[in-house]
Amino acid sequence: MRSVGGEFRREARRAGAVLWKDLLTERRTKANFNAVVFFAGLVLVLFGFALGPDAGTLRLAASGVIWLTVLFSGILAFNRSYQSELEGGALESLLLYPGDRRSIFVGKLLANLAFVLLVECLVVPMAAVLYDVPLLHALPGLAGIILLGTLGFVTLGTFYAAMASRVRTREVMLPLLLFPMLVPLLLAAVTCTRALLEGDLMGDARTWIRLLVAFDVIFLAATLAAFEYVIED
Amino acid sequence: MAATQPPVTTLPPPPASRATVPAADRPSRRLARLGWAALGLFALTNAWAVAASEPDRMMGHLQKIMYAHVPTAWSAFVAFFLVFVASIAYLWTRRDRWDHLALASAEVGTLLTAITLVLGSIWGKPTWGVWWTWDPRLTTTAIMLMIYAGYLALRAFVDERERAARWAAVVGILGFVNVPIVYMSVRWWRTLHQVQSSPRSMDSTYLVGLLVNSIAILFVLAWLIAARAEAARLEAEAETLAEHRALGPLAGERRA
Amino acid sequence: MWDRARACPPRRSAPRAPTSPVIPLSQSRSPAVELDQLARRFGRQWPLRAVSLRVDAGEGVALLGRNGSGKTTLLRILATTLRPTRGGGRVFGHDLRTAPEAIRERVGVLAHAPGLYADLTARENLLFAQRMYGAPSDERSVAALLERVGLVAHAHERVRIFSAGMTRRVALARLLLRPHDLLLLDEPFAAFDAEGIALLNEVLLEARARGAAVIVATHDPERAAIALDRMIRIEGGVLAEAAEPLHALQVAR
Numbered sequence: 083m084r085s086v087g088g089e090f091r092r093e094a095r096r097a098g099a100v101l102w103k104d105l106l107t108e109r110r111t112k113a114n115f116n117a118v119v120f121f122a123g124l125v126l127v128l129f130g131f132a133l134g135p136d137a138g139t140l141r142l143a144a145s146g147v148i149w150l151t152v153l154f155s156g157i158l159a160f161n162r163s164y165q166s167e168l169e170g171g172a173l174e175s176l177l178l179y180p181g182d183r184r185s186i187f188v189g190k191l192l193a194n195l196a197f198v199l200l201v202e203c204l205v206v207p208m209a210a211v212l213y214d215v216p217l218l219h220a221l222p223g224l225a226g227i228i229l230l231g232t233l234g235f236v237t238l239g240t241f242y243a244a245m246a247s248r249v250r251t252r253e254v255m256l257p258l259l260l261f262p263m264l265v266p267l268l269l270a271a272v273t274c275t276r277a278l279l280e281g282d283l284m285g286d287a288r289t290w291i292r293l294l295v296a297f298d299v300i301f302l303a304a305t306l307a308a309f310e311y312v313i314e315d
Numbered sequence: 316m317a318a319t320q321p322p323v324t325t326l327p328p329p330p331a332s333r334a335t336v337p338a339a340d341r342p343s344r345r346l347a348r349l350g351w352a353a354l355g356l357f358a359l360t361n362a363w364a365v366a367a368s369e370p371d372r373m374m375g376h377l378q379k380i381m382y383a384h385v386p387t388a389w390s391a392f393v394a395f396f397l398v399f400v401a402s403i404a405y406l407w408t409r410r411d412r413w414d415h416l417a418l419a420s421a422e423v424g425t426l427l428t429a430i431t432l433v434l435g436s437i438w439g440k441p442t443w444g445v446w447w448t449w450d451p452r453l454t455t456t457a458i459m460l461m462i463y464a465g466y467l468a469l470r471a472f473v474d475e476r477e478r479a480a481r482w483a484a485v486v487g488i489l490g491f492v493n494v495p496i497v498y499m500s501v502r503w504w505r506t507l508h509q510v511q512s513s514p515r516s517m518d519s520t521y522l523v524g525l526l527v528n529s530i531a532i533l534f535v536l537a538w539l540i541a542a543r544a545e546a547a548r549l550e551a552e553a554e555t556l557a558e559h560r561a562l563g564p565l566a567g568e569r570r571a
Numbered sequence: 572m573w574d575r576a577r578a579c580p581p582r583r584s585a586p587r588a589p590t591s592p593v594i595p596l597s598q599s600r601s602p603a604v605e606l607d608q609l610a611r612r613f614g615r616q617w618p619l620r621a622v623s624l625r626v627d628a629g630e631g632v633a634l635l636g637r638n639g640s641g642k643t644t645l646l647r648i649l650a651t652t653l654r655p656t657r658g659g660g661r662v663f664g665h666d667l668r669t670a671p672e673a674i675r676e677r678v679g680v681l682a683h684a685p686g687l688y689a690d691l692t693a694r695e696n697l698l699f700a701q702r703m704y705g706a707p708s709d710e711r712s713v714a715a716l717l718e719r720v721g722l723v724a725h726a727h728e729r730v731r732i733f734s735a736g737m738t739r740r741v742a743l744a745r746l747l748l749r750p751h752d753l754l755l756l757d758e759p760f761a762a763f764d765a766e767g768i769a770l771l772n773e774v775l776l777e778a779r780a781r782g783a784a785v786i787v788a789t790h791d792p793e794r795a796a797i798a799l800d801r802m803i804r805i806e807g808g809v810l811a812e813a814a815e816p817l818h819a820l821q822v823a824r
Binding site: 251262263266269270273286296297305311314 | 406458461462464465468469472473478481482484485486488489490492493496497499500501503504
Binding site: 091092093095096098099100102103106107110111166169170171172174175176177178179180181315 | 647650651653680682684685691695699704706729
């Protein structure tokens with residue numbers, strides 16, 4: 083009875099509504115974004131103390147440190163994105179609307195993606211300064227790698243947080259579930275970033291990029307398929 | 316199990332002597348026998364392989380640890396594949412028996428993975444001089460261990476039975492999907508920096524021994540998983556029994 | 572009307588054969604709700620043990636019971652939030668286990684918890700709900716609804732600072748966003764003042780007049796008497812033998 087186009091429009095509206103709601107909530111409680119950015123800066127500085135003070139060492143370690151900082155600070159966003167649903171029974175109301183539950187996942191994923199990308203816009207320049215790493219020459223490629231890596235990170239993070247945020251030990255549960263799954267992504271992202279920053283872009287990087295894309299596609303599909311099972315009570 | 320029996324409200328009396336084992340206990344007796352047979356077989360094949368093979372050209376008798384290490388690693392992988400299959404089956408059918416199988420396979424798999432890593436380290440220390448090296452297979456095994464430790468932690472912290480089973484199934488499926496990806500990525504990562512050789516280089520005389528042991532350990536695996544799954548099933552039954560005693564039987568309740 | 576808990580053993584909970592296509596409410600001969608030996612387990616507890624129930628279109632049923640008698644669980648199953656553990660049922664001909672999405676299209680819920688976003692305003696909560704129903708946002712109808720529930724003055728205030736009664740009114744406005752065929756309300760009279768209760772009864776009577784079925788869980792039959800015509804007691808997860816009629820005359824006030 084419904085056209086496919088009409089269905090899609092409806093689901094897109096639902097995803098858009100969740101995205102709008104999450105971003106609006108985040109903007110109203112601004113504290114979270116600022117706290118995460120400051121935390122990321124702190125992590126960068128701490129890594130600097132732990133690995134430095136030799137400038138050469140720091141420059142070599144920069145790619146790894148950037149991505150670890152993104153992981154440790156970005157993860158703070160995921161449980162938070164479900165927090166508004168857990169207060170006052172909002173999640174149950176959310177699940178009562180007719181329509182595909184996967185749109186809810188897409189909306190949350192996009193909201194988290196925007197959040198983490200925004201954090202990275204500040205973290206990467208900070209790292210470039212602290213670790214003395216020139217990056218303007220590699221900017222377009224770097225932006226691409228950051229986007230691909232963040233997408234996989236946010237996909238899995240949003241997915242696992244749907245479970246972890248509803249468990250008693252949520253602070254430790256999310257990293258425990260999420261970080262082992264991110265190993266291929268971390269390896270690929272760091273290797274490509276290092277290759278780009280050091281300017282020696284061998285054919286190797288292309289394999290890693292393919293791995294990154296495959297990782298993103300596989301887990302986007304898998305999480306979309308599995309979300310229904312996870313979001314129910 | 317008879318399908319339409321009324322729920323049991325009193326437990327059967329313990330068996331008077333070994334000869335009169337009640338029917339309900341016979342599966343566990345069979346399992347115990349299977350267990351002894353499997354362990355015995357594996358011990359035998361290992362002993363034969365260790366005795367019958369020559370000391371390795373490079374590593375001497377130490378190489379024979381492979382007769383335990385390789386089968387353990389391979390059976391851990393089989394266990395995780397079982398978690399994957401049982402998880403899918405559970406989500407598809409929602410029958411508890413698949414959940415019991417998934418839990419059992421995950422626990423046994425985690426145990427075997429830990430053993431694999433320990434044996435690998437024991438081999439590695441005299442060979443490479445270090446307890447740990449970022450060898451792709453060993454590293455992937457370590458990541459696998461962490462993925463399934465997360466699986467078990469999730470089950471432990473989710474209170475409601477059905478939700479725990481459902482969520483664990485999803486985690487088990489995604490975790491297994493990631494294993495080949497992890498392996499590939501670690502392998503490529505390692506080839507970027509020429510490091511130590513992997514423990515692949517072995518004498519062909521070892522292959523027969525490995526094959527025999529790998530088959531023998533499958534029996535051990537089957538026994539461990541069957542025993543654990545049976546324990547899980549019994550736990551679930553005991554809970555249902557306790558419910559009946561506490562709340563009174565449901566009208567015509569059937570056992571799963 | 573059979574609402575008696577059956578004495579014979581329940582059927583195996585196998586997936587049902589394909590059900591009939593959706594028939595518009597006015598032409599429907601089949602009941603709005605049909606439950607058969609429904610049971611639900613939570614860990615070791617069984618809040619619902621063997622519930623069989625039938626509710627027809629246009630009926631108003633009060634579900635009476637103490638706290639912990641299973642009222643909320645039953646409503647949640649009807650809303651498809653929970654799946655039944657054993658037994659089953661149909662809402663508008665759609666099986667609870669196999670076709671929950673079809674049921675959700677026609678059911679509206681006023682739950683015990685408000686289910687609103689505290690950091691959004693009343694107006695924003697309603698706009699969100701509109702879009703979650705797949706419709707484009709419509710400021711005018713949202714404004715009209717807020718006026719009906721008496722919250723126009725607070726439309727741009729965040730729900731976080733509302734009183735319990737005001738929050739309930741926003742939830743009621745959300746319920747009115749579209750015409751549901753089955754309304755499920757969990758202890759709705761609790762947070763409202765006299766004006767709110769009058770509004771609620773008005774809403775329920777309107778819904779029944781256009782053919783919707785209404786089920787209200789409450790432990791206060793007097794308040795329910797105005798808009799509903801039947802009451803069923805639930806105790807220990809099982810419905811009482813027969814329904815009792817609810818007469819407005821029984822009400823003291």
